[in-house]
Amino acid sequence: MALTYANHPALQGPMEPARFASQVHDCEVVGEIPAGLKGTFFRVGAEWLYPPKFPDDSPFAADGIASAFRIADGSCDFAARFVETPRYLANKAARRQLFGYYRNPFTDEPEATGISGTVSNTNIIVFAGRLLALKEDALPYEVDPATLATIGPHDFGGGYSAPTFTAHPKVDGQTGEMITYGYEAEGLASNAIWVYTIAPDGRVTSERRIAAPYLSMVHDIAISQNFILIPVYGMVSGMERLRAGKVHWGWDGTVPSYIGVMPRRGNGDVVWVAGPEMAMVHTFSASDDGGVIALIAAVSDSNPFPFFPDVHGKPFDPAKARTTIRKYVIDLARPADGWREEVLFPEWAGALSRIDERYCGHPFRYGFLSAAHPAMPYDAAVMGPRPPSNALARFDFATGTVEAMHCGETLAVSEIAFAPRSPDAPEGDGWVMAFATDYTDMKSQLVIGDTANLAAGPLARVKLPFRAPGQIHGNWVPDWVLPV
Numbered sequence: 001m002a003l004t005y006a007n008h009p010a011l012q013g014p015m016e017p018a019r020f021a022s023q024v025h026d027c028e029v030v031g032e033i034p035a036g037l038k039g040t041f042f043r044v045g046a047e048w049l050y051p052p053k054f055p056d057d058s059p060f061a062a063d064g065i066a067s068a069f070r071i072a073d074g075s076c077d078f079a080a081r082f083v084e085t086p087r088y089l090a091n092k093a094a095r096r097q098l099f100g101y102y103r104n105p106f107t108d109e110p111e112a113t114g115i116s117g118t119v120s121n122t123n124i125i126v127f128a129g130r131l132l133a134l135k136e137d138a139l140p141y142e143v144d145p146a147t148l149a150t151i152g153p154h155d156f157g158g159g160y161s162a163p164t165f166t167a168h169p170k171v172d173g174q175t176g177e178m179i180t181y182g183y184e185a186e187g188l189a190s191n192a193i194w195v196y197t198i199a200p201d202g203r204v205t206s207e208r209r210i211a212a213p214y215l216s217m218v219h220d221i222a223i224s225q226n227f228i229l230i231p232v233y234g235m236v237s238g239m240e241r242l243r244a245g246k247v248h249w250g251w252d253g254t255v256p257s258y259i260g261v262m263p264r265r266g267n268g269d270v271v272w273v274a275g276p277e278m279a280m281v282h283t284f285s286a287s288d289d290g291g292v293i294a295l296i297a298a299v300s301d302s303n304p305f306p307f308f309p310d311v312h313g314k315p316f317d318p319a320k321a322r323t324t325i326r327k328y329v330i331d332l333a334r335p336a337d338g339w340r341e342e343v344l345f346p347e348w349a350g351a352l353s354r355i356d357e358r359y360c361g362h363p364f365r366y367g368f369l370s371a372a373h374p375a376m377p378y379d380a381a382v383m384g385p386r387p388p389s390n391a392l393a394r395f396d397f398a399t400g401t402v403e404a405m406h407c408g409e410t411l412a413v414s415e416i417a418f419a420p421r422s423p424d425a426p427e428g429d430g431w432v433m434a435f436a437t438d439y440t441d442m443k444s445q446l447v448i449g450d451t452a453n454l455a456a457g458p459l460a461r462v463k464l465p466f467r468a469p470g471q472i473h474g475n476w477v478p479d480w481v482l483p484v
């Protein structure tokens, strides 16, 4: 039986596809949007234009849909539009799903042969004046920031040679230069990682080609003042599993994890520091002092994704998938000693780690996380038994303290974004915001709070008259970077 929207097990309730582009002029606001908050919250998510061919496929294979909350003078307009990748256009023309398992072309239908399967659904950033929708298996897709219309793939004027581009490039908060990379850079299932530096005007200024210890999902990196930190862990793939018709990734808990340490400047080699099983899908940031590196990241003990099954057949373990904030210290004088790990805030669980981006690549004090915590109440009758992320929290790594805003007992809250109060405001001072869906009426909202008093709760809820597509990542772009 063909999978439809109605019978697909993973497309029900809050995961039911909405399948529409939308515009809302002057959204309803409950509370008050701060007068000083002016800019655009761009976000991108995954939305199935057509149901996936397989019931156990990854939600990461759904089509990208970009959206924008444009905020000025206490009001907000909303818009959402699909990123029109070749895959989206081919499926639209065929009026059905032509593509198979997540990033496995061997499972595509013949009509999809030669058509890029990327979906541009993971992150959306502004860099060098361009709005770029990102997916780590292809080049960025440029999107018009005013209309969200798709312009096309972007290779930085030909200076970016790799066929893939991470969803998590790092932009140095002081110099404005981007450190970025593509993995599987020498083709499907290759372990090649090509690392680039791109100047603030979009010119590629360096390319270095390295090899990972094995092919792994290199979803995110971190940069310190002097180093690039590259996590490699047991989310593995290979031509054998792809030819066997499996989803791109599987979990292998028997291989060592690594953190690659690469000098940001010059041509120094990567040092691969080994350690035990873990999944470092997202980082906060890193700093270094005298050859000692401190990296803070959101990490789980094992596979965090149930839709990427264990290669040895082990059942998914929700306890080991729980993601917490951890600090890793590496002494480059003794790389063979591995790293020292410390769990910083064990009661807080959340995977989508953020910082005040003005401090990226430099010593930093604060981290931000949309998170679940035992003291943050939720309505289990509506949300189910598992505590949802329903708090927006700021973590002070200097003092070990946390301030948090509870968003609501029936809300599932997406990734936090931080908006500095002004270009030169102190670190971590400003507003936080996040997209959320209320499971009582299945309508969405943007929740906004002030870092000066998170405990007071949201200052404003920008309400949409429908459930907007889910989000993977989003970013606040202040009006001093891109006018509203």
Ligand SMILES: [Fe+2]
Pocket (backbone or CB within 6 Å): 122, 167, 168, 219, 220, 282, 473
């Ligand atoms: Fe991510």
